[in-house]
Amino acid sequence: MDSLITAAAQALAVGDALGAMKRVALRDDPPALALRGIAMAQLGDLTRAKALLKSAAHAFGPREAVARARCIVAEAEIALVSRDLTWPEKALETARVTLERRGDRVNAAHARNLQIRRLLLIGHLDAAEKLLADLDPSPLPPAARAGHELAIAGVAIRRLRTEPARQALARAAEAALKADIPSLTIEVRDAARVLEAPAARLIDSGTERLLQLQEVEALLASDTLVIDACRNVVRAGGGIVPLASRPVLFALARALAEAAPSDVSRSVLLARAFRARHADESHRARLRVEIGRLRAALADLADVKATNHGFALIPHDGRAVVVLAPPVEEEHASLLALLADGESWSSTALAIALGLSPRTVQRALDTLEAAGKVQFFGNGRARRWMMPPVVGFPTTLLLPGPLPSD
Template identity: 45%
Template sequence: MDAAVEIPADLGARAARSLAAGDALDALKVAGPFGGPHALALRGIALAQIGAYAEARAALERAARVFAASGAERARARASAALGEIALAQRELGEARRGLVEAGDALERAGDLTNAAWARLGAARAALLDGHVAEAERALAAAEATVTGDAPAFTRAALALARAELHARLVRASSARRAAGQAAACARASGHPQLIAETERFLRAHDEPVARVLRGGREELARLADVEALAAGAAGRVVVDAIRRRVLDGGAARADLSRRPVLFAMLEALARAHPAAVATADLARAAFGVRAVNESHRRRLRVEVGRLRAALGGVGVVKALGNAYRWELGGGVELVLLAPLEPGDAGAICALLADGAAWSAAAIGAALGKSTRTVQRALADLALAGAVEVTGGGPSRRYARPRAALSIASQMLLLGLALPG
């Protein structure tokens, strides 16, 4: 067949249905003999679904140029949305956020509300992965507002599951479960096996431990609902959140030490020992990561203790006791330490990557107060165990949670875009 011939409407619809069902190979087989812009776009999406991103990007860019030249704005916007999805899959998050927002607006202007919703869902996914939770919430709300009551069950399921993921990230356990339940019902109505499996996985994960809680000398595992209850606070309770590196007093955030690793290392050591004191040498080792403590470390420790007192803003008192320090909270105050599931450097790194963003080893080291070499060794072990995903190389190398650990809203590449009318 002449490769310049555009794909017929019935075959284009079949290829689009195959893409929506995740059958990229069938879509390639159907669209392969044709060479017009719609066939190019379909092939680009299919190639993206199987991970051939460079070839997919080239095909979609060519299709978008032809659509733009011919004034086919609706098709051009769909191709642009697909390019945004590829940028998202390759963790080019800034490009993905911009491209998908623009594509969503263009698709809505063209009257393609279903694909406008999918593009905005992609923008929400990119913002969430990039750590911009408020932006993700706005993009998701825009996606939901675009969807009409007769939208496909598949689309409504994906949006509900994205909402569940967002609520989980914000530690809103009951809201996350409610949204996941809605997603499960829509997924079953859609009959899509991958989507059904993903909603079931989310519901199972919702009831699994996400952290450890240490209080009164006891340690217990905590589910998301338990963490939500701790964050909600209670009078007379101070929570040291070692996952987000902050201090809550009665549910109110009183100190954010997420970018002050030395101060948080000291605070965590004091919290673990509470109500006992921590020897000066032990506190210096925790703060500075040294084995042998000298007089220089002791002098620096006194300076850092002063900074910690200021950062705590009156949440107890860090008192010097000769050759030790103790965090005194007053009578009747309960201290709770919320810690990652895995202890040590690996646990700290996994907790940091829980925000979904792709981090460099240097940025992780700066956040944790560790050398880049130490972080790289821990990341190599985590990558071998499949606990982190590595993308890029050299200075652009990034580490993130593996895609299998992300919800449907972060791994289901391009399943919602159907290019032909």
């Protein structure tokens, strides 16, 4: 490896993409192509970066398996950043095994870290935790160590373990400081803001207030009877009754909990559970059946008693009753939550992350786009979706300095 290639690699390691490009911009040998691809990725031109890395991988000879594997890992990282979840996972695993067998433990660990981050993105927490447990982070340099700690924090946040998440984010900040890469420091800082941002709404006796993540954790650890509208379950202490597959029962439970300790009229329950504007005898009969099913489902946590006007939810042992709801409730809220990360997503990637059909996701995106809540660029398979930078405002007016007409 010649001195220019070495200098370019060292520049990339500290986030100096322009410095790396100055050294290899005019070269087209495989190592230079790979370094140019990584530099272009750091500069944000992901399309050009992917093309350069593919060219480099094809240009490396059969005896240069390690170099080819490194290119594949770099391609996988670009795919992750660009939310291309259809990128072949097997190719990354094959590259990781090659790097590990050839003694490149740093890049092998980085490849494993990318696998973990992808699993986190699509919500496969158990698989992500298993890979984290098998990963030895000791060979990782500071930049990769920061990414590893961010993955640990991501799992902890999704598991509602705020203290381990806070510790992991502190370690990530320390590693980012050692790496001295400004963009990485900003990424860690933005991730830490999740702990201070509103995570849910608490509805208690007709009043609402926002909760931070640690407050949600404390609530779910208490003996309070919680109708969890974030995951569609009913919780009390260690008891959990899942109702995600029984939407009518959950709608009834939430309506009863929002009014507790008062009762709810039968007409209101019919409207909430069945959207019935004009109830007839068949609706009332169905309500009695569903209330019986809800009473059986919640038998270990609470009772559903009939009153003169309707029904009331009575928790066991005099527990308090609250509803835990998402901070914002609207149609397609889960889709907007994914797009809120600021990255551009393909509709296929959104479908994979949400576990929905591509057709369903596309219809939702079209609805949101018509409402001005999301925007797209590109056409066909290259189309990507993202949230507008500042919804409802002409962003040109927010730029510093006078306008051309001033």
